[in-house]
Amino acid sequence: MTIPSSKRELSRAELLEHWQSEAESAFLYSKLVSKMKTEESRKALERLVKDETAHKQHFETLLGMMPTFRPSLRIRGLLFVANLLGPKFVLSLLRLEEGREVARFLREAKEGTTLLWLPRFARESAEHAQLLGRLTGTRGDPWHHNEAGGILRNVVYGFNDGLTANFGLIAGMIGGAVTRDVVLLSGLSGLVAASFSMGSSGYLAAQSQREVDANERNTQRAELLLWPEREEIYLATLYQEKGLSESEARTAAHRVMADPDMALKELAKEKLGITEEGETPLKEGVITGLATVFGSLVPILPFFFTGGRAAIITSFIISMAAHFLVGAARSTFTGRGWFRSGFDMFVVGLGIAIVGYVVGYLLTGILPTG
Numbered sequence: 001m002t003i004p005s006s007k008r009e010l011s012r013a014e015l016l017e018h019w020q021s022e023a024e025s026a027f028l029y030s031k032l033v034s035k036m037k038t039e040e041s042r043k044a045l046e047r048l049v050k051d052e053t054a055h056k057q058h059f060e061t062l063l064g065m066m067p068t069f070r071p072s073l074r075i076r077g078l079l080f081v082a083n084l085l086g087p088k089f090v091l092s093l094l095r096l097e098e099g100r101e102v103a104r105f106l107r108e109a110k111e112g113t114t115l116l117w118l119p120r121f122a123r124e125s126a127e128h129a130q131l132l133g134r135l136t137g138t139r140g141d142p143w144h145h146n147e148a149g150g151i152l153r154n155v156v157y158g159f160n161d162g163l164t165a166n167f168g169l170i171a172g173m174i175g176g177a178v179t180r181d182v183v184l185l186s187g188l189s190g191l192v193a194a195s196f197s198m199g200s201s202g203y204l205a206a207q208s209q210r211e212v213d214a215n216e217r218n219t220q221r222a223e224l225l226l227w228p229e230r231e232e233i234y235l236a237t238l239y240q241e242k243g244l245s246e247s248e249a250r251t252a253a254h255r256v257m258a259d260p261d262m263a264l265k266e267l268a269k270e271k272l273g274i275t276e277e278g279e280t281p282l283k284e285g286v287i288t289g290l291a292t293v294f295g296s297l298v299p300i301l302p303f304f305f306t307g308g309r310a311a312i313i314t315s316f317i318i319s320m321a322a323h324f325l326v327g328a329a330r331s332t333f334t335g336r337g338w339f340r341s342g343f344d345m346f347v348v349g350l351g352i353a354i355v356g357y358v359v360g361y362l363l364t365g366i367l368p369t370g
Contacts, residue, residue, distance in 0.1 A: 016067060019059035023069045026052035028094070031079055035087040041135050048128060085287070088136050089155075095132035102126050134269060158198050158288040160326045160345075162295030166190045167319045167349060168356040170299040175360025180307035187300030194296050199289025206281035213274045220267050224260065231267060232257045238270055298322045316353065323349030 029048045036042045060066050082090045102125045169190045173183045224231055232253050239249035257263050268274040302314035327345025328338040 012063070015059055015063050019056060019063065019067060020069075020072075022052050022056035022059060023067075024072060024075050025094075026056055027069070027071055028075055028078060028090075032082060032087045032090065035082060036135075044131055044135055048131070051124065051128070091132050091136050095129050095136060098125050098129035098132060102129060133273070137274070154202055154284060154288040155291040156326060156329045158202070158291030159295035160330070161198055162191070162194050162292035163298050163319065163322050163326060164295075164349065164352060165194050166296040167299045167323075168352040170315060171353045171356030172360035172363075174312055175357035175362075176364045177361075180303055180311065183311075184300060184303050187296070187303070191293060191296035191300070195289045195292040198292040199285045202288030203281045203285025206284040210281060213272075216272050216274060217264065217268050220272065221264055224263060224267070228257060231263065234271070235263075235266065295322075295326075319353075320346060320349050 026049050029045050029052060033042050033045045033049070036045060078090050078093070102122055166187055170183060170187055173186050178186075235253035235256055236246075236249045239252050240246060244252060256266050299315050299319045301318070302311040305311075306314070324342040324346040327348075328342035330345070331338040331341035
């Protein structure tokens with residue numbers, strides 16, 4: 001969602017833009033509800049639908065009308081991705097969007113802005129981001145840029161590694177003045193090697209995280225056995241911070257603690273950031289491997305259709321463009337400006353192309369060719 005941050009009155013066009021954003025958020029969350037696996041996660045998305053619908057109605061009041069809603073191409077694309085990969089990927093994107101809203105509010109607060117609505121909207125955006133974090137099994141606050149980024153990060157970095165590695169390899173082949181068939185053979189071999197390497201790394205990383213989470217759960221289970229009173233106090237304090245009165249918080253904490261399984265699940269989620277809906281290691285490995293395949297394909301794609309100078313120039317152009325775009329995408333996790341991040345990756349790609357070409361050229365004169 002987007003919230004107006006201007007210190008002036010919004011124009012009618014701006015109000016319509018914000019209305020469209022809120023309407024799309026409500027629409028998207030409503031479509032994702034049925035795709036969630038548990039009743040708890042469905043209720044969480046229903047809460048977001050309610051909040052976004054209230055925001056939409058707020059802008060309808062300001063506009064004095066109810067505009068006709070039509071889902072944008074972006075929203076239709078996100079729904080397609082949710083059907084293809086499951087809702088977690090899309091929820092990760094939406095979580096990052098909420099995080100960017102919070103970051104903007106925090107910047108305004110640091111600059112001395114004293115808008116009366118700012119604390120409330122900042123708090124709501126933070127709550128939405130944290131809720132989406134629990135649903136996606138992602139720890140930390142997205143406006144701090146210090147968490148892993150989940151499956152979205154696997155896609156970006158898998159694509160980046162495949163692109164960079166194969167671009168350098170193809171540049172070396174071109175420097176060695178090899179034939180088009182050799183370029184294709186080398187590129188496809190690099191694609192297979194890189195995708196299996198990155199896929200297995202993604203699998204092992206996810207498996208290791210799952211083992212760490214299991215160990216943390218076991219530790220939490222032991223804490224429940226050794227000092228249940230302490231854990232009940234922790235939950236009561238937490239519920240008070242979320243807005244319950246002292247008596248209501250104590251009652252809720254006592255009810256949770258009466259069921260050991262529920263208590264473990266609640267404490268694991270609230271204290272450790274561990275949820276039950278994390279991706280399987282196999283799925284993370286497959287997605288990372290596939291992202292690497294697509295990245296590796298970029299430099300060799302022109303050689304499937306043509307050869308010679310045309311293929312070389314086209315490969316260079318689309319590879320450099322892809323480096324810039326993947327660098328810009330990485331800014332989602334680093335917090336840097338998208339242009340600076342994209343430009344840095346562009347320079348890295350250029351350096352890889354130069355080094356790869358020079359090495360290929362030099363080795364041609366050194367290694368035997370017969």
